[in-house]
Amino acid sequence: MNDIPTLPGTLLTLNGREVRVTAPGITRLADVLRDELGLTGTKIGCNAGDCGACTVLVDNRQVCACLTPVGQVAGREVTTVEGLAEQPVFAKLQAAFHRHLATQCGICTPGMLMAAADLLARDSTPDQSSVEDALGGVLCRCTGYQNIVAAVMDASRDVEAPAAPEAGQALGARALKVDGPERLNGRARFGADGIPPDASWLRVIRSPHARARFRIGDLEPLRRAHPGLELVLTAADVPKNGYGIYPDIKDQPVLAQSVVRFRGEAVLALVGPRAVVERIAEDDIPVRYELESPVIGTEAAMQAGASLVQSDKPGNFLVQGRVSTGDVAAALADCTAVAHGTFDTAFVEHAYIEPEAGYARRVDDRIEIFATTQTPYMDRDEVASILRIDPTQVRIVPTACGGGFGGKLDLSVQPLIALAAWKTGRTVACVYSRPESMMASTKRHPAHIEARFGADAKGKLQAAVVDAIFNTGAYASWGPTVANRVPVHAMGPYYVPNVATLGRAYLTNEPVAGAFRGFGVPQAAIAHETMMDDLAERLGMDRLVIRRRNALRVGNVTATGQKLEASCGLVACIDALAKKWKAALDAATEFNATATRTRRGVGIGCMWYGIGNTALSNPSAMRVGLGRDGVVTFYNGCADIGQGTTTTMLQVVADAVGLPMSAFRYVMGDTDLTLDAGKSSASRQAFVSGKASELAGRDLRANILALVGATEPAKLSLEGWRLRVTDEQGDHVVDLTTLDPNSHGDVVEGTGRFDPPTTPLDENGQGTPYATYAFAAQMAEVEVDLELGTTKVLRVIAAHDVGRALNPQQVEGQIHGGIAQGLGLALMEEYLAGKTENLHDYLIPTVGDMPEIETILIEDREPLGPGGAKGVGEPALIPTPPAILGAIRHATGVRITAVPVLPHRLRAAIAAKPTKV
Amino acid sequence: MAGFDNEKRTGPMGLYLRPTELSSAIAELAARPRTIVAGGTDFYPARVGRTIDVDILDITAIAALRGIRDEGDHFRIGATTSWSEILTAPLPPCFDALKLAAREVGGQQIQNAGTICGNLCNASPAADGVPPLLALGAAVEVQGTAGPRTMPLDAFILGPRRVRRAVDELVTAVLVPKPAARNAGHFLKLGARRYLVISIVMAAACLEADAAGVVTRARVAIGACSPVAQRLEALEEALLGKDIGGGLGSVVTPDHFVHLTPIDDVRATRAYRLEAAATVVSRLLDEVAGRL
């Protein structure tokens, strides 16, 4: 052989410095960067080239570090996000990302930055299409890409960052994301980033079958073959082997006990050094399955005599919720126009770019869990219940969360790593692979919805009947939430005097369906908005006009008997679209007059969304304390999953205290330090936790004034450890170091708690399920290729009544991201167990699939909310699918009743239409 | 550059060798079976969550295997030439078919790493490189200790994930004959999203015409409609002698596609693929006619 043997290992230039790495040459560069060199700024979302989170530069060109053998970078230059800021042009890129809020959860951000850096080095003022080409290989699930593209196009400009808002001016300001910089330089620690190097690794063995009985054979041979193996966990090891969202439905085992009910269910866990547990072949694990025929789909589940998914759930029936008012039969009989339809939706995967990950360690008789989550306090209580220990013995420290959308409300790695750490006394980590994440995590509920709506000759709705059947998969998870929330919303954001709505959830041997942005309401919105389009067609009315005529207004009584007292901005949203709607209709008509194989269409979707839990208490508590060092600590219990509560809550609290945001530091979600702010779900944080933050801030302010004997109006200022309060009597100055600190090290503290006023619903669904509702109207313009059935969404205009935008930039970001997910739901996303367990068979929108987006914020203040705010997280997505479906229908004449509208489905529907377009 | 060699077996991973000379790569393959790695963009995705314990021959340091050369009556595209390199190479118009395919392989990360022969050797029914290379009339050069042998591309790919290559051989190049003076090529891909998408159907055409605008040679190929991408020979025949003036899409008829055997999968139905194939090919031919 004529090749010169070299020193073992690989010599490369990394971020300008020479390094030698020792991992074998075939090791993925991403693993070497993260594990050997500790550079965790490069993220791993799939290890398969599909997400681009691992994008780095090799000799200035972007490649996936998860697909690059480290041996191939020998002698070459590798640049990672950590090295980016060292080059001035790229520091400007990072600044542009910050300015434009191009990062939400931040997990895709390093990959986005590197892909953009490749382009910008060759073209400093790229146009939109070259930016899209450059970023096409990096997926983002949060931002809808809009702000990212804008940031890259703006990266060459030297722009001063906008000044931070002054004291008292933060609420409502476009304040930059306070935890943005760490997402732009790779320093933010996500679930898989902070794992101590000596941690043991936990690998879950999952069922490849949807339904089977199984036996675990003798584990001794496995232990002997792999002497490093520290622990094998089975169901017998779990103190309380059942968990679930509801206190009375703990139906999901941590490890399956003799039966598996869905493909991907955890059966057994291996714990040991990472190399040892990763090397074990599935075939060597003695699990013998006896297959049974699975119950697939709700139709099968509901059939008389269907085999039971859970033996104590007769008829596979989990739960139902209903709302009933008036007399629908009589009302329908009198209607001028009646519309009827049935609609079907698919399992939808959250597809956050960060797979579930974290580690646990035992500290004496307590367990500490550092993991990616949306709900620290629920995790704490659930882990305590599983381990049969006291909740005070569990500490949850949320890491940065790389996207949640509801999927990280359920437990993932937490119980198993906690159990393993509890048993062994070692630090134990677990990081899901992408296929594992997709198999094991919850999904959006598939729905089968039948709807019948009737209107009088003027288009006024008289009756709405909806029966929504949800497939909740193998376990309850959030099924009851969906079944209760949907009946309240299923008539749409309209005044309807006679209503009968029903939501039912059935168990199947399919993935567990849980919480996903909207809790069933997006599915229901497809039905109610198609009903509105049908009625408009029957009555010869404009689709926008009929919606406006029926829109809920202040003073209306909803179907649950709740009188809406304030903050109903739907009419304002629709009015904001009206002119653009007419213009778009005209433009489509003009385009279609000469088009040959394509047609354009315009559609509209409206929605309402109750903020917070349905008819249940859901309090938030916040704490804020002034330290001896003259810095205020905001103990923020909201898990920031990218939606930006770390920033927006700080804006609220800062104004309530009367100090600038810069006077604060923050703690996010640590259950030992913060109070319980509830879950980051149900779009509740801005409203509920925002209010608690406001109250906590006011409390701190009152306590400070009391301390110095000052009275309002007063002005606070901090000069180092000196606090100055100026009121009408003059200056009161306190040296904070002379005061006694409390257990958090603070000398003055404020707390706040808010629980939105709701009432339980009676057997007819009557009551006040939510304290306030968000409203929205969106219109979409599409172009359909009639011969191929492909749909391109050209533009979406989104008008949202958010009460008050705590931070308009963040609200816009939520809307962009919601539209992207709505587009995915409408056009491409369908999770099929065993078939789409990766990000190349399961498609989510890329940068090139996004329409142009225009956002319009309506601020019809909610008197109960902080500064008038409601919420926007879920509302952002709900109107998008119906708007797109309406536009496709307008373009092609095809009334869509099932999503996703994949090209072959649309093409078949176009071909089947009696009249050719 | 010095070769990379960590031939000591440490831990669970296999051996890894990255020679700089073709001769040593061939000798090594003859000595023991090795899994060949080029861009790694098919290799790693097939091994998510698995320890890589096979012995590896990484061929990317072999300079002789990289780049495009004019060799008189044909072009030689080295095995490890990346899609990005193909995109920027100065080549006759009919190569637009290949370049447009190169632009559609994954995102730019994949195009920078993925290689043309990796695409052929991986032999996916949806490999975007195959229809354009069939349309270009390409041949594949394979080498083992017995020296190089060449075969037409359609003889090389036997079926999904199956190619005519002995374990001790590697693919060294793709050879593409030079076209007549007046030539044009084009590629169209149909997928359910804009970037990073596996083709539902894709097609490529390379046409030559005389000075009068009459088609003198036509090669059209279609992928993702059969286990291996196929030439549409009946259509090619029908195109010969046609005037490019009025576009060529109208030449397409359903019987040109009867030999295809598309499948139903998560991306599309069989019926849709068949219909879309005709639509895509018809549009493709109109476009090529315009470019000729």
Ligand SMILES: Cc1cc2nc3c(=O)[nH]c(=O)nc-3n(C[C@H](O)[C@H](O)[C@H](O)COP(=O)(O)OP(=O)(O)OC[C@H]3O[C@@H](n4cnc5c(N)ncnc54)[C@H](O)[C@@H]3O)c2cc1C
């Ligand atoms: C996110 C993503 C998107 C993709 N999108 C597309 C797409 O749109 N269209 C498409 O066609 N493909 C796509 N691919 C697949 C892949 O990128 C291409 O097939 C690429 O050309 C493979 O080349 P490679 O060098 O990376 O192959 P490698 O992974 O290095 O090798 C592939 C196979 O070929 C063998 N091999 C490679 N070179 C040789 C040789 N010279 N001699 C013998 N055997 C060899 C290897 O042993 C291996 O079995 C995508 C991949 C990813 C990860």
Ligand code: FES
């Ligand atoms: S981790 Fe490399 S592309 Fe997803």
Ligand code: FES
């Ligand atoms: S910000 Fe892009 S994935 Fe979250």
